[in-house]
Amino acid sequence: MDFSWIYKTVVRIEPFRWQNYALFTNGSILIRLPAQNYNGELESCSPFHSKRLTDLFPDLSHRISLKPFPSTKSLGIEPGSWLKECPKCKGAGKVAQCPECEGEGVVSWETAYHEYEATCQTCWGDKLLPGDSRAEQMECADCSGTGKSVWITPCQVYDSVISTFYAYHLSLLKGCKIQINGTEDQVYFVFDGGDGIVMKISLED
Ligand SMILES: [Zn+2]
Numbered sequence: 001m002d003f004s005w006i007y008k009t010v011v012r013i014e015p016f017r018w019q020n021y022a023l024f025t026n027g028s029i030l031i032r033l034p035a036q037n038y039n040g041e042l043e044s045c046s047p048f049h050s051k052r053l054t055d056l057f058p059d060l061s062h063r064i065s066l067k068p069f070p071s072t073k074s075l076g077i078e079p080g081s082w083l084k085e086c087p088k089c090k091g092a093g094k095v096a097q098c099p100e101c102e103g104e105g106v107v108s109w110e111t112a113y114h115e116y117e118a119t120c121q122t123c124w125g126d127k128l129l130p131g132d133s134r135a136e137q138m139e140c141a142d143c144s145g146t147g148k149s150v151w152i153t154p155c156q157v158y159d160s161v162i163s164t165f166y167a168y169h170l171s172l173l174k175g176c177k178i179q180i181n182g183t184e185d186q187v188y189f190v191f192d193g194g195d196g197i198v199m200k201i202s203l204e205d
């Protein structure tokens, strides 16, 4: 089975090798597959991350309760409902260096006595502005030029609240089951070909 869509669509950060797994993570979701199930390139894993990952996965020698991941339809998910205008490029898909601070993010000026520096009031320290006709434009890296970005909206799956974006994609994984009574912060899932962890979101956010 081809899992490269997990990287391209869901995680969008190059996977790496951890123990005998191909590991995909962006901090909000973590998916691991036996390395032989993934054909693409794998980066190596730093000892720091390796230790953290060992702590993250639940001890599966304890019985944990899993239920079938509900269908998109029963969760009432509208595909694409998580896409909104990219805040970086304001939907333009292109950005340009801020002409006011020349991409420094700060402006400075001096008097006879002092030199001052302040956050640029045009880009608010962002260094880049949504496509500006006065400057050379480049593709917005935040949205890969699509002008849209993924927003976190809550989706209740049994006793956990996770991002609708991840809930949608987990429901597409064949044989996906999700843990009941996850920890306070995270919930474990398993599917045909791998398993993973997704961070819960709190409704106050
Ligand atoms: Zn953008």
Ligand SMILES: [Zn+2]
Pocket: 098, 099, 100, 101, 102, 103, 104, 105, 106, 120, 121, 122, 123, 124, 125, 126, 127
């Ligand atoms: Zn600026």
